[in-house]
Amino acid sequence: xxxxxxxxxxxxxxxxxxxxxxxxxxxxxxxxxxxxxxxxxxxxxxxxxxxxxxxxxxxxxxxxxxxxxxxxxxxxxxxxxxxxxxxxxxxxxxxxxxxxxxxxxxxxxxxxxxxxxxxxxxxxxxxxxxxxxxxxxxxxxxxxxxxxxxxxxxxxxxxxxxxxxxxxxxxxxxxxxxxxxxxxxxxxxxxxxxxxxxxxxxxxxxxxxxxxxxxxxxxxxxxxxxxxxxxxxxxxxxxxxxxxxxxxxxxxxxxxxxxxxxxxxxxxxxxxxxxxxxxxxxxxxxxxxxxxx
Numbered sequence: 047x048x049x050x051x052x053x054x055x056x057x058x059x060x061x062x063x064x065x066x067x068x069x070x071x072x073x074x075x076x077x078x079x080x081x082x083x084x085x086x087x088x089x090x091x092x093x094x095x096x097x098x099x100x101x102x103x104x105x106x107x108x109x110x111x112x113x114x115x116x117x118x119x120x121x122x123x124x125x126x127x128x129x130x131x132x133x134x135x136x137x138x139x140x141x142x143x144x145x146x147x148x149x150x151x152x153x154x155x156x157x158x159x160x161x162x163x164x165x166x167x168x169x170x171x172x173x174x175x176x177x178x179x180x181x182x183x184x185x186x187x188x189x190x191x192x193x194x195x196x197x198x199x200x201x202x203x204x205x206x207x208x209x210x211x212x213x214x215x216x217x218x219x220x221x222x223x224x225x226x227x228x229x230x231x232x233x234x235x236x237x238x239x240x241x242x243x244x245x246x247x248x249x250x251x252x253x254x255x256x257x258x259x260x261x262x263x264x265x266x267x268x269x270x271x272x273x274x275x276x277x278x279x280x281x282x283x284x285x286x287x288x289x290x291x292x293x294x295x296x297x298x299x300x301x302x303x304x305x306x307x308x309x310x311x312x313x314x315x316x317x318x319x320x321x322x323x324x325x326x327x328x329x330x331x332x333x334x335x336x337x338x339x
Contacts, residue, residue, distance in 0.1 A: 049089030247279030
């Protein structure tokens with residue numbers, strides 16, 4: 047564009063020169079050819095630079111779009127927090143860090159037997175509808191879905207970004223998951239489907255969070271006795287006939303947390319015995335929850 051403008055201005059100047067100064071002109075054919083040659087060279091150089099710059103800009107923009115698309119797709123298979131953590135590092139290393147976290151495990155009751163009556167498509171559709179309702183609650187409270195285990199969900203609080211109120215958010219999630227299940231069952235009733243029931247266990251303690259597996263296949267997860275105990279508390283909901291069981295450690299951490307995040311009222315269920323622990327474990331449940339028949 048600049049070279050074209052220069053040609054147009056040069057022609058205008060030459061035209062004016064020939065019109066008013068024809069007798070005194072000293073331009074030769076060689077001068078015009080020289081001028082045209084250098085102007086053409088400048089035009090070619092400018093076009094080359096502009097074309098390459100444009101191509102680099104498009105390539106950079108395309109790479110940025112593709113990276114964001116990859117992050118979004120990765121965030122579908124893992125939590126967004128884990129996806130962001132993976133995208134920030136050029137290399138992923140095996141191993142993890144020890145930290146305090148709250149772990150929540152929720153499991154649908156009787157779904158395996160119920161699913162035997164359904165087609166595979168219907169099984170996946172009903173399970174996905176339940177998981178979608180629960181994950182919305184988890185994300186609202188800042189939890190990280192560690193994994194789906196069939197019809198069970200494992201959630202961690204304080205793994206990607208530790209906070210002093212992780213236990214509070216885990217307990218609130220358990221409470222809101224029960225309310226979300228009530229709403230979900232209302233929708234199921236409209237479709238003529240039986241209600242779902244689930245058990246939720248919450249524990250707070252030390253975990254190891256990091257990449258587990260090998261260099262070809264990694265999974266970011268949390269492991270440790272805290273995870274095992276949260277799973278056993280979920281299993282204890284059947285024996286205790288209540289949908290939510292919370293460890294005393296989680297309750298103590300929640301009550302000691304700073305800030306003004308409200309928390310549901312709790313009631314003690316006393317001590318229970320869990321597999322793998324010699325000493326009894328004091329547990330709580332939501333005060334408003336009634337015992338199941």
